[in-house]
Amino acid sequence: MKTPTYIAISRQSALTHELTTVANNISNASTDGYRGDHTLFQEFLEHTGEPGKRDKVSFVQDSGQYRDIRDGKLQQTGAPLDAAIQGNGYFIIGNPGEQLYSRLGSFRVDSSNRIVTAAGYPVLQANGTAITLPQDVQPAQVTIAGDGTVWAQTYSNGVVDSGRDNPLGKLALVKFADDQKLREAGSGFYATDQTPQPVSATEGTIVQGALEGSNVEPVMEVTRMITIMRDYQAIQNMIDQEDTRQRNAADKIVQNV
Numbered sequence: 246m247k248t249p250t251y252i253a254i255s256r257q258s259a260l261t262h263e264l265t266t267v268a269n270n271i272s273n274a275s276t277d278g279y280r281g282d283h284t285l286f287q288e289f290l291e292h293t294g295e296p297g298k299r300d301k302v303s304f305v306q307d308s309g310q311y312r313d314i315r316d317g318k319l320q321q322t323g324a325p326l327d328a329a330i331q332g333n334g335y336f337i338i339g340n341p342g343e344q345l346y347s348r349l350g351s352f353r354v355d356s357s358n359r360i361v362t363a364a365g366y367p368v369l370q371a372n373g374t375a376i377t378l379p380q381d382v383q384p385a386q387v388t389i390a391g392d393g394t395v396w397a398q399t400y401s402n403g404v405v406d407s408g409r410d411n412p413l414g415k416l417a418l419v420k421f422a423d424d425q426k427l428r429e430a431g432s433g434f435y436a437t438d439q440t441p442q443p444v445s446a447t448e449g450t451i452v453q454g455a456l457e458g459s460n461v462e463p464v465m466e467v468t469r470m471i472t473i474m475r476d477y478q479a480i481q482n483m484i485d486q487e488d489t490r491q492r493n494a495a496d497k498i499v500q501n502v
Contacts, residue, residue: 249483249487250484250487250488251362253480253483253484253487254484256476256480256482257477257480257484259284260473260476260477261477262284263284263473264470264473264474264477266282266283266284266310267466267469267473268469268470268483269282270282270461270466270493271461271463271466271467271470273295273337273461274457274459274461274463274466275431275459276431276457276459277317277320277349277456277457277458277459278317278347278348278349278350278433278456278457278458278459278476279317279433279459279460279461280312280313280314280315280317280348280459280460281312281313281459281460281461281462281466282311282312282313283310284309284313284315285309285310285311290291293486307395309403311425312423312424312425312427313461315433315460316330316331316332316460317457317458317459317460318453318457318458318460318485319331319455319456319457319458319466320426320450320456320457320458321454322455322456323453323454324454325384325386325387325388325389325453325454326353326354326384326387326389327350327351327352327353327387327453327454327455327456328350328389328416328451328452328453328455329350329451329455329456329457329484330348330350330418330449330450330451330452331450331451331452332338332444332448332449332450332456333418333444333448333449334346334418334419334420334444334448335343335418335419335420335421335435336350336368336369336416336417336418336440336447337368337369337371337417337419337441338350338366338367338369338434339366339367339368339369339373340366340434343413343430343436344436345366345434345435345436345453346364346419346427346434346435346437346441347433347434347435348433348457349362349433349457350451350456351363351455352368352383352455353384354378355367357377358377358378358379358380358382359375359377359378359379360375360376360395360416361375361377361492363432368416369416369417370414370415370416370417371417371443372387374414375414376395376413376414376415376502378397378413378415379397379399379413381399382397382399384455385496386398386399387413388453389416389451389453390451390453391446391450391451391452392415392446392447392450392451393414393415393416393417393418393451394412394414394416395412395413395414395415396411396412396413397413399434401438413422416445417452418443418449418451419441419442419443419444420441420442420443420444420448420449421437421439421440421442422442423439424426426438426439452480472484474477481502493499
């Protein structure tokens with residue numbers, strides 16, 4: 246009977262997928278804004294045998310993945326247009342094809358003086374418009390408040406104007422009913438069909454001059470990888486032993502015929 250072998254192979258297949266997930270987490274352990282993935286498994290019952298004498302055989306099946314939505318570590322950069330989110334929330338990114346969302350706040354100014362992502366997409370306000378700096382304002386003069394309000398220090402007749410009374414705009418933070426339904430769109434971006442909701446001041450804030458690092462813990466992921474590889478090898482040994490047992494049984498049957 247080969248059922249034990251089939252069960253073992255189903256587990257090996259699931260472990261292979263889990264190993265791929267862990268390897269991807271490790272490779273992105275230093276990627277700003279990256280959130281680790283984990284594999285989900287479930288029992289899959291299969292009926293075997295003849296009618297009236299059927300047995301339920303339990304196989305292993307990987308049913309999908311879920312994203313670790315814990316905050317990554319805050320990394321101070323000192324760059325005036327770097328912005329990290331603490332708590333809940335995503336920046337709104339104005340992609341021409343599909344509106345995107347991201348936790349990666351590595352921003353810059355483009356040729357039109359708009360605040361954009363490293364990929365050149367504008368970072369939007371709640372009304373869907375980009376924030377444009379005046380021609381005489383440099384990034385070093387920009388201040389981003391915890392609620393996303395952007396203003397610039399300007400000079401008039403040698404006097405510094407903080408610009409607080411005349412903000413240039415406000416970076417919007419939004420949230421979703423289910424973070425797990427966000428689809429990865431590459432380069433730290435997410436897409437979704439869900440309706441974005443505004444984030445309150447108690448749910449999420451912005452920290453200027455910092456970036457959110459990956460929330461992957463490399464030591465934990467390497468430990469998981471070692472455990473997976475050991476489990477895989479143990480199952481392979483079992484399969485080899487089962488194969489040897491079946492071969493020996495077949496040889497004895499042939500000898501006794």
